[in-house]
Amino acid sequence: MHRMTRCLLAPLLLAVTALGVQAAPARAPAAAPAPSATPAAPVPLLWKVTGKGDAALYLLGSFHLLRAEDYPLAKVTDQAFAASQRVLFELSPADMASPQMASTLVQAAVRTDGRQLRDELDEPTWTRLQAYATANNLPLAQLQGMQAWFVGLSISIGQMTKLGLDPKLGLDQHFMQRAQQAGKQVGGLEDIQTQVAVLAGMSADEQRQMLVEALEQADKGDAEVRQLHDAWRRGDDAVLWNEMAASMRQKYPALYKRINSDRNDAWVPKLERHLQAGQGSSLVVVGTLHLLGSDGVVEKLRGKGYKVERLR
Template identity: 70%
Template sequence: MPIRTLLRSAALLLAVALAPLAAARGAPADTAASKPPVPLLWKVTGAGDARVYLLGSFHLLTAQDYPLSADVEKAFDASQRVVFELSPEDMQSPELSSRMVQAATRTDGSELKRDLDEATWHKLQAFAASNNLPLPQLQGMKAWFVGLTISVGQMQKMGLDPALGLDRHFMERAQKTGRKTAGLEDIDTQIRMLDGMSATEQRQMLAEALDEVDKGDVQARQLHDAWRRGDDRLLWNKMAVEMRQQYPQLYQRINTGRNDAWVPKLVPYLQAGQGGTLVVVGGLHLLGSDGVVEKLKARGYKVERVCTGCKR
């Protein structure tokens, strides 16, 4: 189910903005609490003392995913600033959820039902009834927003919490320790990424979200487990390969285009005198031939995986 998987992994904004609208959290996911997750972590060596640590985030996590591994802690300690997809100021802005809802609200007088096939509409009716969601309110929203609302709600039922996501964790750590912070994008950029989906892409994403509910969200559990193991190959194969083949334009907008825009913003942190910088972004953006890791290698930087004791 490529569309929903890729969007969910790419959209930090949704995990935060939609959480209050989604279902209440459930029991914690089944994780090996005694063993810290193996990080998706790379070190990029720049000029002089400049080092950039690229840390792949999972935007919704559990309390059992902490504490983090020693490798991640060392990267944080070695960094004087932390860079995110969205700056902490944007993440904490009271406009965040309101602007997201505004973009997702239908303004042409039509209803959501018009955009869905009969089977998907019936599934949505049943889901809304069993989860106490107001169907008339959903009728006034775009399909991408409804699909992601369902996805985030299901992840919360699994015990995955946006308040415990890696991004939020390091935003709080940076604030407490007085580190500088920055964002690679702004709110409008992330909203355009989602609201720019075609009607066909939106329909499929909502249908996939409803199908996954029936399966107990097996894929979300699989991806979370893979993130804990630092299994970059499985994450890449499950999140991106099929999407890149079947929906190249969507993949370009959500992933490759953003990676291309981020790399020039990271290069200044690799100049002499910059010291250490920790960059925390969705794990997908670091993986594959068109990920940030390979793009920085192509520019001549030394990039190495930091993975003490893991089997790869």
Template identity: 50%
Template sequence: MLRRLLRLLPTLLLIPAVAAAEAPKPLLWKVSDGDNAVYLLGSFHLLQPTDYPLAESTDAAFADAERVVFEISPEEANSPALSIGFQQAALREDGKRLEDTLPPALWQRLQAHVVARGGNPAVLQNYDAWAVGLTLSLTEMQRLGLDPSHGLDRHFMQRAATAGKPTGGLETAAQQVALFEEMTPEQQIAALEDALGEAAELRERIAQMHALWRAGDADGLAAATLDELRRDHPQLYARMNRDRNQAWLPVVQAMLDDSDTDDTLLVVGSMHLLGDDGLVELLRARGYRVERL
């Protein structure tokens, strides 16, 4: 999904990846109820080649799991219909320019950001604010050498296919498109503000998030992402994180409660596992055994 979204608007040059000294410490938990288990693995959707190989515990979880589940299934993630759906959703349909829907100060910041990177702000006018904000974040990640083709989701989709393991998704492609397309104007502005920041601050924040992910620092990553989003943009936080976790919870519980269900590796964005609203604590609160691997 992220790889295709990068094609929506002009992107910037990549910078070389910095070599990593050791395997990332995974954000990995094993949740069990006595007869089967679900491994929860926190993903970073864009990574560097040097983020591989992964830790032995991550490979062991994949080997033990009989199936692998993602936010959306590999079939839908690789379908041209997903790209088409996002492209259609990203285009404005109200006849207004993006500039006319944003606070003047935010439009000025956006213009300055794009011009500083050699882009033309005029090409943004036909796009919704959420699409512009998402593309800004993805572009800055690419400038740091992070690539969606190396993302943890993509990595395990390929491994599952090679190993012949069944796969699935917690959401449909249509639900993911609607997640963005049905944002209120206020939520879209909040998403753009969160993505924009000051130029240096945005790149520094992304680099920090990647470093925290590599270090397996669950508390640090939650503080750098969830806490700020929940404080500054509570409605956006609820839509993008809390509400989706609540919707996924009964699906994950069914994986555990059904004695006929095999062990599962669940690979989702790291933020969905962290904090009081994350799947880890939600499952722990319901009496399942939870251990960090």
């Protein structure tokens, strides 16, 4: 389940990185292979929703950790940005830059029940975590007083950074910088407390599973991360949905509902306000999975009668 969590919670990824507790690479980050020619721009996961009068939304699916080689973006993506008066994100740029982001995350992650991480894990998982920590410079002693979800997320981020993927180069960060430079209006669909509560509200069993899956994916050599990043570059919504969301919705419906569909439901009324006459165009940059599937934002808006088309 950590696969979906790390792809849906962009602000928390950046905050965990800033805290400096994720696994440090045991070797230099893997550089992308040197291309023989300039790589094609990523095929965007981009939809246009036509509202009333001049109103329109451009819904852009983000990959929250990218490489410099993933830029520049496709021309149609740049056109959507240029056409938009405002840019909306999961969290506003002001919240992302606020010290409250990291402090709220730490408050939620620190254990207050008098127990330690070791007490929450069975012996095989604890042994496996110790081995991973030793091999990857993960400060396990520092993490003993933290919740299991935080440790699992830290491992996932560490593994992704080994592949040269960087949250500071994520699509969200890219457009936050561009919006500031262009003087565009910006906003967020959630606040800091809502973001953190998604993880802090996990049950103990869900947290342990998140940690175990993070360790399992690390053992697999991160082939899955490469697969998902490649699928994002190809604009392959089917692979992204099937590999990250469909199985989770079936196996862990309560967690899927909290991480994805409940948040989609909360966003749709906010987005509809930007589809009223006189609002102009808005670019919405959120985790790709929020846009996919029958309970994704794209289908929810289509179901309300709006014209929705994929742009390529």
